[in-house]
Amino acid sequence: MERRKFISLSGKTLCALPVFSSAVFSFGREDKMPDWLVGLVKRNDTGVESLLTYQVQEKNSPDLGGVKDGYDILNPHSTAAIIQWGACAIFSPDSKFYQSDALLSQMRLAAMYLLKIQHKDGTIDLLSTNFHSTPDTGFLVKRLAIAYTLLERSGAAENQKVLIPLKEFLMNAGEALIAGGIHTPNHRWVVSAALTKLNELWPDIRYVDRINQWLDEHIDIDIDGQFNEKSTFIYSSLTDRLLITIAAGLNKPDLLESVRKNLNMTLYYVHPNGEIVTDASGRQDKAAIGTLENYYYPYRYLAMLDKNTTYSAMCKMIEETAGPKIGGFLDYLLADASLWEALPPVTALPLNYVKSFPNSGLVRIRKNRWDSTLIANNPVWFTFMKGRAVLQGVRFASSFFGKGQFQSAKLEQKGNSWELTQTLDGPYFQPYPKEGISPDGDWEKMPKLNRPQSEIQYLETKVTIREIKEGMEVEIVSGGTDGVPAAIELIFRPGGDLKGPLKIEGSKDSWILKEGMGTYTFEKDTITFGPGLSLHKNTVLRGSLPVMDAPSVFLTGFTPFKHTIKFS
Structure with missing residues (x-):
């Protein structure tokens, strides 16, 4: 793939343009192409x-x-x-x-x-x-x-x-x-x-x-x-x-x-x-x-x-x-x-593994026909694929001072589990120190950094991910300040069929899983997920990322929040 935009060709033409870096040329006219x-x-x-x-x-x-x-x-x-x-x-x-x-x-x-x-x-x-x-x-x-x-x-x-x-x-x-x-x-x-x-x-x-x-x-x-x-x-x-x-x-x-x-x-x-x-x-x-x-x-x-x-x-x-x-x-x-020339004989590729890549902040778990990716430093921190059925990502957000989109700087292994954590604070600010007040009243000349803080609110969120029989389990715990609206977002790849969730009225492709289990099926492959949770209808929380252009299933609640979702 090159950094350029070529004209669009039909599906019968080449699917991609070549990018070259060749070995030593050794072609002779006596050679016959396979x-x-x-x-x-x-x-x-x-x-x-x-x-x-x-x-x-x-x-x-x-x-x-x-x-x-x-x-x-x-x-x-x-x-x-x-x-x-x-x-x-x-x-x-x-x-x-x-x-x-x-x-x-x-x-x-x-x-x-x-x-x-x-x-x-x-x-x-x-x-x-x-x-x-x-x-x-x-x-x-x-x-x-x-x-x-x-x-x-x-x-x-x-x-x-x-x-x-x-x-x-x-x-x-x-x-x-x-x-x-x-x-x-x-x-x-x-x-x-x-x-x-x-x-x-x-x-x-x-x-x-x-x-x-x-x-x-x-x-x-x-x-x-x-x-x-x-x-x-x-x-x-x-x-x-x-x-x-x-x-x-x-x-x-x-x-x-x-x-x-x-x-x-x-x-x-x-x-x-x-x-x-x-x-x-x-x-x-x-x-x-x-x-x-x-x-x-x-x-x-x-x-x-x-x-x-x-x-x-x-x-x-x-x-x-x-x-x-x-x-x-x-x-x-x-x-x-x-x-x-013919390739050397093949040996089996790795199809069953748990592999960590710490510098990339990524863990890969694969069990033949299904796999999962765990990711740090990313608002999408979990994916799950089963054959051609694809959960493109899971996100979590809360209405916490406009900055509640969950993202963890670290992905840490704890025994057989993996943990992602985030700590947020939401302070209020006191009058500016008198000796530093700008004579012209310009707010920008009186930075918040210099103001005393009070009524500081905190929100701590921990996501624990573990392998279970035939799939994965994600537990989300969030608390510190009570009553904060929160939502889990499951983002599926377009083209499949959802059963269990209910379509959110007026949305393009947003759904709520109120209870029980849901399924997402693409061709012959099905991902089962749940159980559901629906304590409110606000799925576009202030400070959260926009809904993706894909089928998105939401589970909603309030802090103190604790919910476990299974994917299989």
Whole structure:
């Protein structure tokens, strides 16, 4: 997943765009692509056909060769996709576009448009947010360098019509990459991987020196096996791919240790339905629904390199749960023919475990067909999945001085249970000390910090979570100040059927479970939850987060509050 918005393609086209970081190229014309790779090539053809319909073809247009995104904005990223996808097709004997002069002509138009909009400093813009952006230039370069090599090795008679302008674009971009700055941790590796690919094509000591300057900062991986951004769906897998690129291109095998650590951690971040746990992410994929196609290349690369049978099993699982989406990484797979070989024999993946990741503030509990995630530093602190039935999260809030949304800084194990706690105070404020009163009566010049406090109210909340037979149990205890309205919120994934709760009049999709047990069914899977509690009807408490756009079941009461909910 890249930081960009591409045009929307139909469901028959590629499910995702590739992001490159390749190993050493070893393709020879004597190599025959396996059937699974041929299938991806043919899917790529459909994507190329669709993408070309969005390219500006009018000869007199100033935008000739450019491609618009889904917002009707011409941009370098959508335009580059023609070259990236097209190179895969030109290179592949089983593609309908194999060595196609017509496609090469359209790719040339795209390359010329990229040159036209490239800034004098070598950068390009990410029009949704970043301008004269070194990292976004790097995102393009690392992919276009792969496209350059595929075109060069394709044997197409007219490949120079693309290679000449593409080389000019890449060389210009290289000047930006050896000097420009970054925004986020992963950008260091984006720039370094792009420079690695340029150095493979046109060796330059300046490229290597800049890479080493970034690598001197060390890889940002913790003892859990997680990178700084904790972005399990997008940037962790991206970092894995980038580090493989740098390790292979510069003969730095030690970098692969960080990749292995992350891949080992990710084994325990898999839901029973093949989705990845994203609840602790520090980036835009937080709580996003995503499968594991972004990890396919790293798992396959190291399964082959290490003869790792567990990684091989992960590849098989990803093929089964997100098969078409791995076509987004076709360029990786075409670039290294060693990946075309059969995977090592598989061994069983971990399906029954309790695994703690303290640096991420997360605990994973899985028992084959159901699993649960416990999360600190998050208003959604509990999830439960049973097959395809998904409880996306549990939240707790109270009307306590407008700040009663429960969130715990710590997740602590106590025997066979896990505890989350929060302590709040609600003070009132006395007259301002006379000597400090602002002559103009400006309230902002008399901060509350300096006012004496009185009538201080307190609210302490403890959530205890434990495993029970066939599921989980959550106990919530809240007290200190009596009579505070409180509500538990169970957030289910849209698309299923609720039985037991009653629809709240006037709401879009909010429900009350007054008593007894409720069920949520999605296809053949059912989550049972309860018992219910309904002592008031206020489900939108002051200071609580807005109701999510999903079926939300509420249980309500007052402090002193104590209620236990079972999920099975």
